[in-house]
Structure formats: structure tokens, C-alpha cells
Amino acid sequence: MSNRFFIGQRVKATNKMDFHMENPCYGTVIGKCSGAILVDWDKKNTGMHTGASSVSQDQRKNPEQDSCFYINDEEIEPLTGMEKIVDALGLYEGQWFDIYDEYDNVMENGPFMFDGEDFVDCNDDVLAPDEYEALMTGHIEILSDREMQLKEEICVLQGQIEEKENELARIRKGA
Known part of the structure; x- marks a missing residue:
């Protein structure tokens, strides 16, 4: 297994993946075989993987769990810091959610979402402190x-x- 990956690490698929999975393609490294990395994906794939040439087609799919596939290390990458936060919250990019304050009130500028770079409110403004x-x-x-x-x-x-x-304020100023 590549030195950049370890068992238990959360990873995401790169654009070099040989099969299509629903976005986001996050998973957990759970092992290796013949140099290929075994990843347990959070979502099931929608096509058969064809990479990791040292592993036979029969071995590619873990029979115990149909979300586990052997892949090459260039097909995955570690999560960024912000992606780790999003993942820990159980969210994914583009998913809307409400935030509750310490008094259990819904924050007023919601709903909120992670846009791929930062958390934003319904007006596409970055969250306030x-x-x-x-x-x-x-x-x-x-x-x-x-x-x-x-x-x-x-x-x-x-x-x-x-x-x-x-517009009303502009009209009143101009009048």
C-alpha cells in the first residue's frame, strides 16, 4: 500500500477512477491485496471497476460487502481539512441543512450547505463567526x-x- 494511505483513513475518489460512483465518492481504506488498496465506499458504485491490473476481476469486489473495491492508489486521495469536517458532520457537497444554536433555535440565514470550498448560507454568503x-x-x-x-x-x-x-429605499431617496 502506498505510504500516503493507511487503514482507517478516509479518502475520496479522483477523476482517474475507472468506474462511476454517485457523488461524493468518499470511503475508508480497509486493506490491500497485491498492491491494490481495498476501499469500503460510503455509496455503492454504479459500474464495474477495471483498474488494479494485479488483482483479478473476481477479487475486485469484496463478496462480504458490495461497496468494497480494490483500486490503484492514484484513483484516491486523502480528504482535505474542510472535507474532514464535512465528512465528520455526516454531510456532503450541495446538501442543505439547518444549524441550531445553543438555545436550540434555527439560525436565521439558513438553510446552509457546503459548496465544495466553504459553508455558505442560502444567499451564497460564507458563514458568519x-x-x-x-x-x-x-x-x-x-x-x-x-x-x-x-x-x-x-x-x-x-x-x-x-x-x-x-428599490423602495432608492425611490424614497430620489423623491
Whole structure:
């Protein structure tokens, strides 16, 4: 196994992967065989892997668990610091969630999500320090598809209301 990977390490798929998995492609290194790394993926793959030439097709899939596959080390990479935080929270990129403060109130600029680089609110603004603190010390609630749809509609309407308020303020200043 490559020196950069160890058993128990959380990893993600690179664009060199020979099969397609639903995003995000996170998994845990659980072993090796003939130089190939065995990864237990969080989500099942949607196609057969063809890499790791030293491992036969029969060995590629762990019969115990259909989410385990042998792969080459260039097909995975360690998680970044921010990805470790997202992973530890049980989130993935693009997934909306609410943040609750220490008093169990929903933070007002939500819903929130990880956009691939940072946590943002429904207006695509990076979280404020108090929101980050609540994210790390409070709790979150992942939204269902319907809740997410309704929250997105509310965000759009709030944005439109803000635009109208700004327009009204400009008119009043000009009058």
C-alpha cells in the first residue's frame, strides 16, 4: 500500500477512477491485496471497476460487502481539512441543512450547505463567526428533499423582498 494511505483513513475518489460512483465518492481504506488498496465506499458504485491490473476481476469486489473495491492508489486521495469536517458532520457537497444554536433555535440565514470550498448560507454568503461556532458546537438537521425545495423557494422570495426594499429605499431617496 502506498505510504500516503493507511487503514482507517478516509479518502475520496479522483477523476482517474475507472468506474462511476454517485457523488461524493468518499470511503475508508480497509486493506490491500497485491498492491491494490481495498476501499469500503460510503455509496455503492454504479459500474464495474477495471483498474488494479494485479488483482483479478473476481477479487475486485469484496463478496462480504458490495461497496468494497480494490483500486490503484492514484484513483484516491486523502480528504482535505474542510472535507474532514464535512465528512465528520455526516454531510456532503450541495446538501442543505439547518444549524441550531445553543438555545436550540434555527439560525436565521439558513438553510446552509457546503459548496465544495466553504459553508455558505442560502444567499451564497460564507458563514458568519457565530454561525460557524453554532455549526461546530450545536447540532444540525439535514433537510429532506421537500424541505429543501421549500427552503430554496423561501430563499428566492427573501431575495426578491430584499431587492424590492432596496428599490423602495432608492425611490424614497430620489423623491
